[in-house]
Amino acid sequence: MAGCRVFLCIMFCLVAGFAAPAASMTVSVSDVAPAQGVPFIVSASTSGPVDNLAVVWKGVSWPMRNTAPGQYEALVGIDLAASPGSESLVVEQMTEGVCLRRNETIRVVEKVFPVQRLSLPKTMVEFDKATLSRIEKERLALTERFSRVTLPVLWLFPFLPPVDGYRPENFGVRREINGEKKSPHTGVDIRLPAGTPVRSIADGVVALAEEQFFGGRTVTIDHGGGVFSVYMHLQSYCVKEGLRVSRGETIGAVGATGRATGPHLHFGVRVPGGRVDPSLLFALPGK
Numbered sequence: 001m002a003g004c005r006v007f008l009c010i011m012f013c014l015v016a017g018f019a020a021p022a023a024s025m026t027v028s029v030s031d032v033a034p035a036q037g038v039p040f041i042v043s044a045s046t047s048g049p050v051d052n053l054a055v056v057w058k059g060v061s062w063p064m065r066n067t068a069p070g071q072y073e074a075l076v077g078i079d080l081a082a083s084p085g086s087e088s089l090v091v092e093q094m095t096e097g098v099c100l101r102r103n104e105t106i107r108v109v110e111k112v113f114p115v116q117r118l119s120l121p122k123t124m125v126e127f128d129k130a131t132l133s134r135i136e137k138e139r140l141a142l143t144e145r146f147s148r149v150t151l152p153v154l155w156l157f158p159f160l161p162p163v164d165g166y167r168p169e170n171f172g173v174r175r176e177i178n179g180e181k182k183s184p185h186t187g188v189d190i191r192l193p194a195g196t197p198v199r200s201i202a203d204g205v206v207a208l209a210e211e212q213f214f215g216g217r218t219v220t221i222d223h224g225g226g227v228f229s230v231y232m233h234l235q236s237y238c239v240k241e242g243l244r245v246s247r248g249e250t251i252g253a254v255g256a257t258g259r260a261t262g263p264h265l266h267f268g269v270r271v272p273g274g275r276v277d278p279s280l281l282f283a284l285p286g287k
């Protein structure tokens, strides 16, 4: 596809003092100039089976999934608030005395997100000490979940939209409330009648299921390897932390809990690298 570059890397490694031929490796990236908020695929082909192939991205090592003999892939992305410019991405075999290694340069392109200006009553934007402490505790709970890099990698292409009637709005919108800049909107909103079933976009394990101040009834699913999906403002959820869920399994229902002006699903996705537009996930050309 456009913007795709392929590299051939033939290397040799020394094992116990003997020169042993190592596998050769080809690496390709589905988008070498992705914009802020864009997920992309890193693929590797090796001439023989290799263990522990990983992508080093944003200073963290993320496991690659073995899709077929000698075929590996990882899903990574550009955080919606990442700085534009060049970033290094490395594919390497994570064993002692690295045998296979390939370096790729990713050029992060700036995207212009819409700005939404809202005027809200003070009671909706100013909180007492106890509420602020609750908000911070809940934010930390989510951050802790997102820092996990679990195995096995459970997600598979294609991902499944979380609802029937998937009409996403507002990804990355920069919000200004009463003239003050707030955090960007990190997911999409899908307006649907309360009670509409919400399902998991891929296999995974429930990493969080709790009622939060902003998000209301919130479910986070860990799909393995640093990929997470988040579902907020649920009327109800029918899962608990630690439960294994399958792609398409109902996890709850659309509602308006937490800070919501009407029934809708707030849906977000995190991949290695940060918060990406979940709608782009459904269009990725995985194997």
Ligand SMILES: [Zn+2]
Residues within 6 Å of the ligand: 185, 187, 188, 189, 265, 266, 267
């Ligand atoms: Zn939202």
